[in-house]
Amino acid sequence: MKNLKLPISIDPYKSAQRRLECNGYFEMSGLERLLAEVDKAESEQINVVVNFDVDEQGLIVISGSAETQVALTCQRCNEPFQQELKVKYCYSPVKDEDSAEQLPSHYDTVVLDENGEVNLRELVEDELIIAIPLIPKHNLSECSAKADTSWGELPDTLEKPNPFDVLKNLK
Ligand SMILES: [Zn+2]
Structure with a gap:
């Protein structure tokens, strides 16, 4: 079952x-939307781990997890860093968007294609894209930018007045 x-x-x-319980993988090269992000x-x-089951209401449940490693650019220091993307998901398939409204809210919905199948790769890809941090950043201890720069530096034009200038004006 592995790999x-x-x-x-x-x-x-x-x-x-x-x-059915599967422990497998998708090739990263097929996830073009994720690669673009x-x-x-x-x-x-x-x-990817994926389990198919039927719940006590008779609903189909597709649940599991997915993980991979990507490189992102740190928004603090502009250097690339490795980020693990890890998601858990729990879906129930529906025939169309209307039937989605009748599902219990603890299930995400996935619409079946014309063959009555679910595009598992697309589902996992969507989840991974959502898992990308909005503002990617190193852990503070690993970031090469100075810790205080994340709070924003004062612009140069706002320099404090030179105390000697103040004395000059007093003369
Ligand atoms: Zn950084």
């Missing part, structure tokens, strides 16, 4: 009947 290359799309009903990939794979 199984996952199918991009999967039938959630059949998989849930079999209570980061400096570069630090791993060739997205590691």
